[in-house]
Amino acid sequence: MAEYKWPDADKRTQIGKRIARLDGAVKVSGKAKYNSDLNRPGMLHGKVLRSPHAHAKIISIDTSAAEQMPGVKAVHIINGVGFEIRWAGENIVAVAALDEPTAEDAIRAIKVQYEKLPHLVVDHDLKIAGEWATPTNESKKGDYEKGFAEAEVIHEGVYGMPVITHCCLEPHGSVTEWEDDNLLVHLSTQAVSGIAAQMATPMEIPAGKIRVKQDHIGGGFGSKFGPDAWDVAGAKLSKKAGGKPVRIFLERDAELMVAGTRPSHYAKVKIGAKKDGTLTAWQSESWGSGGPNGSGSPPLPYVIDIPNQSRKHVSIANHVGPSRAWRAPNHPQACFVTMSALEDLAAKLNMDPLEFVLKNKALLGTRKDNYADELMLAAEKIGWKKTWHPRGDKTPGPIKRGLGLSFHTWGGGGHASDCDLVIQPDGSVEVRMGTQDLGVGTRTALAIVAADTLALPLEAIKISIGDNRFPASGGSGGSTTIGGISASTRRASLDALDKIFEKAAPTLNAQPAELEAIGGKIQVKGDASRSLTWAQACAKLGAMPITVRGKNPGPGPLTSQGVGGVQMADVAVDIETGIVKINKIVAVQDCGLIINLKLTESQVYGALIMGVCWALYEEKINDQTTGKTLNANMEFYKLAGIGDIGQLEVHMMTGKGYDERGVIGIGEPPAVSPGAVISNAVANAIGVRVPGLPLTPDRVLAALETKGGR
Amino acid sequence: MNAFEYASPTTKEQAVKLLGNSWTEAEVLAGGTDLLSLMKDHIVEPKRLVNIKSIKELGGIAGTAKSGLRIGALVTIQELLDHPRMRKEYAALVQAAEGISSPQIRNMGTIGGDLCQRPRCWYYRAGFGLLGTQESGEPLVPNGDNRYHAILGNSGAALFVNPSSLAPALIAMNARVKIYGAKGQREVALEKFFTAPTTGSQREYDLQPNELVTEIIVPPLARAKSATYEVRQKEALDWPLTTASVVLTMTGNTVKAARIVLGHVAPTPWRSTEAEAAIVGKAVSEATAEAAGKAAVEKAKALSKNGYKIQLAKVAVKRAILLAAKGGTR
Incomplete structure (x- = not known):
């Protein structure tokens, strides 16, 4: 049995080195296709009519003019009569047409009556938040009053930062199409393996019939973990249009209005210390907003665990596009x-x-x-x-x-990840994983781990990711990807190597445990004279490839x-x-x-x-x-x-x-x-x-x- | 974008015939760096687009050190920067052009387009009309977010700032603009060309719907010292918060005559005779330049969120004067 640990520093051939990204050339040359670049045969263009009001109720919707417009192939109401709109830009009706201008004209031809309701879109002043403010967190530690009594110097201040957006270079969106009753989704996403389950319910089909593909993504930063309402709408429009591909990617204004934000945060702080600098007490009253769901409660004081603390946080649920995870x-x-x-x-x-x-x-x-x-x-x-x-x-x-x-x-820490390592009898190696490369170098990292473990050059490893038909791997959030995918790949590679050792051992007249992989060879440990090339060793597999599954979490201290x-x-x-x-x-x-x-x-x-x-x-x-x-x-x-x-x-x-x-x-x-x-x-x-x-x-x-x- | 008719005349006479009698009929397409965005957002919805790029006589830079310059309306910002005489004789114009911060815009954008471009007021651009009003007619800017709006000339209905990068420098240089229209040719001082509209259906300049800016005439400036100072937050692609262009006629270190024009502070480029009066007759120093800056904003009036621009305008004037006196090189 392999020992599931990382190689010692002197044994690392690729791990920890400075290695240029494997997909660098295709990206700078423009060969890399992002899902927003796709132009599928017969593709229709979708547009979404958005609410001009921050808070309103939909009284009526008339889509007849849009439906009769030449070139319009499908109309789908996302949020119908009676729906309460809670931010400007909320989705109302989606339209698919032969080209973008027609789709644009069609959504402009839709008549919607709104009943306007009072709104709040600012958040810097807690006093004006009124009923939309809710205390969410109050905690104490030690005795903050005593802490301030002990303090010789006290500072009080108010600090604040506004709502910002993710501003992904590639906007949110997808190209969706049907093949019989199977749905193919080319989505800009941080979670290739997690989309089908989220899309199955609104589409009312089994998750197993949903295929998700993505080769490259132009930024997510926490805002692309699920299919969005417009992606579901795209799939529904596609269905209505006989399965034709429908492309909906957000325009820049919509991207900035509705595709996620980082909540604001404001805090009144009192902090005390002795004259020699020893911290004694912290008090904070903070508030923030991230749209209709309010804000989280940032961990104050941060990192530094001041002995005596009093903390209160108020969340404002206001009428701006909802927040999403934003990098940390x-x-x-x-x-x-x-x-x-x-x-x-x-x-x-x-x-x-x-x-x-x-x-x-x-x-x-x-x-x-x-x-x-x-x-x-x-x-x-x-x-x-x-x-x-x-x-x-x-x-x-x-x-x-x-x-x-x-x-x-x-x-x-590393997320759950399954890795299939496939070794062909000719020595070809492929890593298959339903993960995604957020532009951070996931492909390169997978190749490094497999190559280092199998003692092969980087280019010997084929990396297949970005498809939910590959073994499931977690969404890229919380900085969990590298720990997960490196551990599952290391485990798969070590187990695969054991299998190759077993096959090669008889020829080398040795026990499998006596073998090592080094410099593209399988050899008896420390004895280069008793070796097989990687290809010779793999030839011992016969006609059939082997597929070895590595998992995270799993044995050994890998992450x-x-x-x-x-x-x-x-x-x-x-x-x-x-x-x-x-x-x-x-x-x-x-x-x-x-x-x-x-x-x-x-x-x-x-x-x-x-x-x-x-x-x-x-x-x-x-x-x-x-x-x-x-x-x-x-x-x-x-x-x-x-x-x-x-x-x-x-x-x-x-x-x-x-x-x-x-x-x-x-x-x-x-x-x-x-x-x-x-x-x-x-x-x-x-x-x-x-x-x-x-x-x-x-x-x-x-x-x-x-x-x-x- | 609405469907529109497209015409591409080859003479200015043809062009003018294709322009309409009202602003809703036709728009002039030169560089197109902003017009197409306005059309896509349905902020302007012309029935016809008149492309003037095929009109040869609207291009080119000509003139002598004695006669001054004739700049065709179609000359691009980059052509202006590349012209051999510019850098030496018209520093303020070059510095203003350099402030237009993307190569794409400099390559496509024209001098005529820069002068006639529409305001960047975000209420206007969000569809609330040129003056930014609610359906009730209530103005949005005074109680809204006016951090980038006017601090001078802001007692009327127009509170946006004129977006032209080149106009302040050209006005400081006493440039004139040639206009061709259905009634023939006319010429106005650029300083008089810009107007603050009082209704949303007016334009921000002295043009009839069937008139065309054809060229800009810049008097000889070889003996003057000039500079533009732009206060801009970012190095990359960004609008100025305020600019000041100055042209100084000097004897030794003493200012004999001055023209000082601020940009991005008012609905029109803003000539400050107060700043001019403060510096004329004085030797240029940190103190006199500062006094001129102060004079420039004497009549400034902050809206709710743009008080900081008064300080910026003051500094821009001071720094432009000091820069000009130094010979225009930073």
């Missing part, structure tokens, strides 16, 4: 509030925040030593000792420079959970214009054993870039009078361009203390800190906290105004 749900909000309050308190204590955090290291939980190591390493890379100064850059001129720090955590990371930012703020520029961000991050160093770092770069976007620019701007999102476009829903990102430096913690933890996910943790770290750096630069994100000129100038003069 609840963590960016908790991190921004906590790290801001810590930095503000450090400033009041006249302490360097780095020293302040280290002083309270004991509160950083089980991985406190890792955090300390990461803090020191990040400090060295950003030049903390040399560049950090007490609050307010005193150098002349309008450009002020500052440094900030933040830290974060995440789980990221675990819980990671930490530290980020530090160096920013320049023009105090006359309030414009913030990023000089540099350093990210030091651990995530257990790394399968592919290059693409792991890429994940961190991506998280930092996304973080610069929401720290400086992103905000879903909703208009209380009209109930509409005013910036549902790429002009005023601002994202960073390459010139806005600054220099990014990523360092992954590897080796002893990290590798033996097994493989842990990386997608989310580095996306937590950017808002906090950039805000802290800005406060350090200009000498005053900008209490809200994004750090736009109006907010920065308003904060400077409160400080008095410039």
Whole structure:
């Protein structure tokens, strides 16, 4: 029996190296087909009529003009008379037509009468939330009153960040079609194996009749775990149109209005410490909203377990498109509030925040030593000792420079995953798995694990994913993919190797347990003179391939959970214009054993870039009078361009203390800190906290105004 | 997008005949970088599109250092930037053009289109009409999200900002615009070309529905110093929060004459005679430039959410003056 563990560092041939993504060439050349690129034979184009009102009841719907329009092939009412609309952009009627303009004309020809109802689309002020606000969480720990009594310095502040969207480059949507009574769904999804079960009920067919395919996805970030109402509508339109493929992908405005958001978060915080920096108490009253389902309750205080705490959270259920998981749900909000309050308190204590955090290291939980190591390493890379100064850059001129720090955590243990490893008698190897590559390098990771285990070159491994006919593997959420798919593939590869050893052993005149795979050969351990090439060994299989199933969870310490990371930012703020520029961000991050160093770092770069976007620019701007999102476009829903990102430096913690933890996910943790770290750096630069994100000129100038003069 | 008739005349005479007598009849298609989006969103719904790109006489840049420049309405932003005389003699215009932050827009967008483009007000773009009003007629901007709206010239019904990137620089240069229409040719100072509409059916410029901007005349500027300073949050693809263009005629370090025009602060490009008066006769210094900036916003009036733009306008004027005095190079 194989021993289910990762190879020791000196035995790794592919694992942990810097390996370029296998699908890089097809992506940059445009050969890679995303589901939104598909143009299936006879394909119809679907459009969805959306509610112009944020809160209303549907009184009547008249689709007759649309139905009679030449070129219109099917009309489907998604939400009918009597339905209560709870956000602007809610789906009402879907239409399929021969081309997009006709479908567009058809939805404009549908007449809907609404009874308008009162709406709330803003959330920054708890007082105006009224009946839509619900206390959801109240908890205490220790004695916070005693904690504040012991405190010698107390800071109070209010912090907030607005609702933002996922803004996937490839919008949400699908191409759906029927083959007899089987449904084929080309969906842009983070969960290839999990879609059929979710779609079976609304389609009223067995899940086994639903096939889901996706080769590539243009971003999900937590917003693409299910089929959406428009995907179900597409399948129904297809059925009505005799099974013809129907394409519905959201327009950019709909993508920004209805395809998911990250909830806002606002918090009144009181935090106390002794003069030497020892933290004694935390009190927070927070609120937030993410549409009709309200908001989650971010874990305050974040990471740092202050001894005495009192926390209250209120969730506002308002009339904006509903929230969805957004890269590390609840963590960016908790991190921004906590790290801001810590930095503000450090400033009041006249302490360097780095020293302040280290002083309270004991509160950083089980991985406190890792955090300390990461803090020191990040400090060295950003030049903390040399560049950090007490609050307010005193150098002349309008450009002020500052440094900030933040830290974060995440789980990221591997999800359930089945892997079929198929070995053909000619030596071909294929990994089959119903997983998906979110653009993070899943294909490459699978090939690395199989190749390293079987001692073959990467190109010898064929990777087949993105189809729910392959063995089921979990959805890509919670940073659970790499732990799951690497473990199941490692187990499958080790078991497959055992089978090859069994077949090869007689020829090599040895016991299977005496064999090893090394450099494309199967040989007696340590004796290259008694070996078979991989192809010769596989030929012993006879005529039939073998398929070996590896599973996660399963035996052996291949994946675990819980990671930490530290980020530090160096920013320049023009105090006359309030414009913030990023000089540099350093990210030091651990995530257990790394399968592919290059693409792991890429994940961190991506998280930092996304973080610069929401720290400086992103905000879903909703208009209380009209109930509409005013910036549902790429002009005023601002994202960073390459010139806005600054220099990014990523360092992954590897080796002893990290590798033996097994493989842990990386997608989310580095996306937590950017808002906090950039805000802290800005406060350090200009000498005053900008209490809200994004750090736009109006907010920065308003904060400077409160400080008095410039 | 509604179905429309498409015409592609080869002379301006033909073009003008194809334009209608009311604004709902026809739209002029030049670069098309914005018009097509407006049509797709049903913000404008012309019955006919008159493509003017085949009219040769509307292209090209001509002129001498003595005579100044004649810029055809179809000259693209990139052609403007690539013209050998621009960078040396018309720094403010080059800097304004460089602020148009995507190569695609610079390659397709034309100078005529930049001058005649429609406001970016998000109420207008969401279908609430040019002035942004509810069905009841109640204006949306004053109590709504007006963070990008006007701080000057905002006592009327129009609260959007004029979106032209080039107009402030061209007005500072005392440019004139040639217009051809059913009644023949006319020429107006660009400064007088822009208007603040009082009803939603008006346009933001002095054009009749059957008139066409044909060229822009820029006087010689070889001896003046000019600059444009743009306050823009992002480096990448973004609208200015405010801009200032200045043209200074100087003797030594002393300003003899000045033209100072702000952009993105008012429903029209905003010439600030107050700022001009503050700097004329003075030597350019941080203090005098700052005083001119202050003068520029003396009459500014913040709406509920755009007070910060007053500060930005002040800084833009100051920095544009300092930049111009330095010779226009940052």
